[in-house]
Amino acid sequence: MDQSFSPAIEALGLTKRFEETVAVAGVGLVVGPGRVHGMLGPNGAGKTTLLTMLMGLVRPDAGTIRILGRTRDEFGACMLDGVAGFVESPRFYPYLSGRRNLALLAELDGGAAASRIDEALDLVDLREQAGAKVGGYSVGMRQRLGIAAALLRDPRLLILDEPASGLDPAGMRDMRALVARLAHDGTTVLLSSHDMAEVEELCDNVTIMRRGGVVFDGSMGTLRQRAPDPAFRLATSDDERALEVARDAPGIAAAVAGDELLVHAQRDNLDGYVIALGRADVAVRRLDLESSPLEALFFALTEDEPEESAEPAASVPQEATR
Structure with a gap:
């Protein structure tokens, strides 16, 4: 190979x-x-x-x-x-600045790692906060510093x-x-x-x-x-009538879910179903995406x-x- x-x-x-x-x-x-x-x-x-x-x-x-x-x-x-990266949350010395933490890691790696500190901080948008102690960083800032530390190794x-x-x-x-x-x-x-x-x-x-x-x-x-069809939560003025309309609508699978309907359909078929509901004098009061096709799978x-x-x-x- x-x-x-x-x-x-x-x-x-x-x-x-x-x-x-x-x-x-x-x-x-x-x-x-x-x-x-x-x-x-x-x-x-x-x-x-x-x-x-x-x-x-x-x-x-x-x-x-x-x-x-x-x-x-x-x-x-x-x-x-x-190879570089982190598993679970990246850890740093909280009493040192972000830049100092990266400098210590660069010393351990040696080579050109130290020369990449500024570039890594820019890539993760931490240059302005690099002088602050990591103990004051938010969770998201620590994640970005973890990425910067990984990038030092090129x-x-x-x-x-x-x-x-x-x-x-x-x-x-x-x-x-x-x-x-x-x-x-x-x-x-x-x-x-x-x-x-x-x-x-x-x-x-x-x-x-x-x-x-x-x-x-x-x-x-x-x-x-x-992936299956996406799922939608549907609230109408007449769920019983909406179920009857669904039985004749192409590409629609509808069932009662609590006080609403759960509808599985591709968007084009869903559009036709909503139009058919209007023609049947059924008002659509709420229509929300319950899960995307990939989420459902x-x-x-x-x-x-x-x-x-x-x-x-x-x-x-x-x-x-x-």
Whole structure:
């Protein structure tokens, strides 16, 4: 295989137990170079444990990990050369300034890391606050400082655990733009997130975990193809009549949900249904999006028993190896 196209991450059969709890059960993961790969799952799904194993913070009980073509058995700690990021919340000395924290980290890394401090602070929009003590930073500012610390290493692979956590909408927008820019410049990014909109906007591929295993591993395009119709909450002046109209409306599935109706439909079909309600003298009093197609699929995969067609844990998305 051409080494320029070899995966940034190759993991096979990863398993980790904590006493009687199996946190990760035989997980396989392949992340292609220059990709943004999302990792989704509810709390307790095993995402953080998987990331800590990839970062070398926890040793797996079984399985193999190859990072940027290197294994720990072959290269020891040098396996992580060219890798940066953080798992859970980044930690710093609270009584030192943001700039001083970065300077200490740069001294540990050596090389040209110190020369990248100003550029990293600019990229995460922290230059003006860099002289303040980290103890006074907000959660979002600490997240941005964590990104800056990772960028000091000029990484080829960036692993980020909930990087947008604690950010306001403007900060989230800037974070997404930064991740997209890094990937465009050739950096591989593996990020975990609870935000399906974030993953849909940023990621080329996605892995969805449930109870320590993988229930989906593939491209965003494949995920979209599997997604059901979006769901809408509908309040009308006559729900009984609205249900009758739904039975004759193409592409509409409606059911009573409390004192409202839950309607599954694509937007074009929904538009026709709303028009039909007006013609039937049924007033639409409220219409809200309950869940997007990808959100609905995420809940189905992680809260219900996965369908037989769900990808197995060790599946390898074709897009990742091209």
